[in-house]
Amino acid sequence: MPVRFILDCDTGSDDAIAIFAATAHPDLDLVALTTVNGNVSLGHVTDNTLRARDHVGDHTPVYRGAERPLVRPDLPIPREILNADSDFQVEEMPYAMPVGPAEDTTAVDFLVDAYMDDANADVQLVATGPLTNIALALAAEPRLAERIPRLVVMGGAHANGNVTAAAEFNFWVDPEAAHAVLSAGIRDVVIVPLDATHSAPLSIADCDEYEKIGTRAATATANLLRQRIAHDQAATAGANAAAPVHDPMCVAYLLRPDLFTETVEAFVSVETTGERTLGELLVDTRPWRKEPPNATVALRASTEVYRDFLRTAFVSGAKRKPRAPEGGIGSELVIDEASRLSYIRPDGWTRASEAELAAEAAEHWWWQTSSLAFEADGVIAKVGVRPIERCFSGGVPDLGLEALARELVSGYSAMVLAFDEMELVSETLAIGGCEAAVATCHARPIPGPGVPRGKWHWMRATVVRTGDGVTVLKSSVRAARNESGTDGGVIAVLDGVHDSIAVL
Secondary structure, X not given: OOEEEEEEEOOOHHHHHHHHHHHHOOOEEEEEEEEOOOOOOHHHHHHHXXXXXHHOOOOOOEEEOOOOOOOOOOOOOOHHHHOOOOOOOOOOOOOOOOOOOOOOOXXXXXXXXXXXXXXXXXXXXXXXXXXXXXXXXXXXXXXXXXXXXXXXXXXXXXXXXXXXXXXXXXXXXXXXXXXXXXXXXXXXXXXXXXXXXXXXXXXXXXXXXXXXXXXXXXXXXXXXXXXXXXXXOOOEOOOOOEEOOOHHHHHHHHHOHHHEEEEEEEEXXXXXXXXXXXXXXXXXXXXXXXXXXXXXXXXXXXXXXXXHHHHHHHHHHOOOOXXXXXXXXXXXXXXXXXXXXXXXXXXXXXXXXXXXXXXXXXXXXXXXXXXXXXXXXXXXXXXOOHHHHHHOOOOOOOOOHHHHHHHHHHHHXXXXXXXXXXXXXEEEEEEOXXXXXXXXXXXXXXXXXXXXXXXXXXXXXXXXXOOXXXXXXXXXXXXXXXXXXXXXXXXXXOOXXXXXXXXX
């Protein structure tokens, strides 16, 4: 049985890698993602979490959490001052806008409900950001301390901190929350401090390996790791340049308890008042101390075990195939995690009849008239052939893949709206070992009835030719941005992604 867990995160680059690994590994079941103010502000954290999740085609629910520390109005040093001279943390992850929003339920309410449910008695909790959400959940429902089976925390430093000489960032951001959580009496707490994460850095050679694996999760990890090596003050330079990647180590431990080669059972607490030591993790190993141990603290980790966990996740992720939904919708042709597409040969309707879809499609016929929506093991796809056939009314031309992708996106764009500004780019690439091409059109429609002024659209066409010669066409449209907000300012909106897929 896969290990089930919730990831509470403040998504920056290492949280994103943790998400990529968690969603790809066949022996992990990521139940939910909860977000907390930390690396960047809560709005950016939640947006980044959604972007990272969507980038690898995952649909784990995301719950928005605390936007400020437990008792303090802000970080001890405001973020804009702390990061003024650093390019290490970026506010916006380099992935497409989220497909959908976070859940309506707050992270704190979700955590309380989840752990008070006996069905989740086995769900472990991994925290890779400040512990504000967990402290608030414990304050709302103290019985959670008895019901969380294990808490794995990335935080603290036994030797040297990073944001100060004494403190690691997560505990420094919200020391009161960290102290409250570690004092709550959770029966199994594992702390992964800087000592452990710095002992097993990832290198340029690892980046090269992930790029060869070639899935979205692997290549995105390679890019984020290169950025960390370039900008992390803790990185080493030279031919063997490397940098610590903290947060995925907590996820790896769920499956690989042999990851940590040196640990200590200790009574731990967090400094909440010191002028120079605010946020310091105190690890008391004195034999004569009065307090019993309340945590296991990892001091060193195995680089090889860590690498093996990530390699297994990324290679396995390339082979994962969702199950067809109950009732069946057709024969599975190709499932390719790298392209975030599920290619299905449809032979029936689910969720709605063709008549219902046609009635619903009065104003949006170009995608909905023959759109087939279904969910298979967490993968949501919309399948239809007719919109693509309308792009090629005289039949699909005999063109190279890139030319075919350009023709498809141009035809799809013309079907939807008239545009006065348009840019079309295309490229060839390999997707999961298959020959492929992608064409993208970024366009502003001419204003008219029902067409807001200033709204931008993205049209994208993907053509994949499998090893046995089968060609798969996919076209998408996304309303991406509206620059004419009611207050005169710029507002970002997302009307949705509408896909059409055909198998030739």
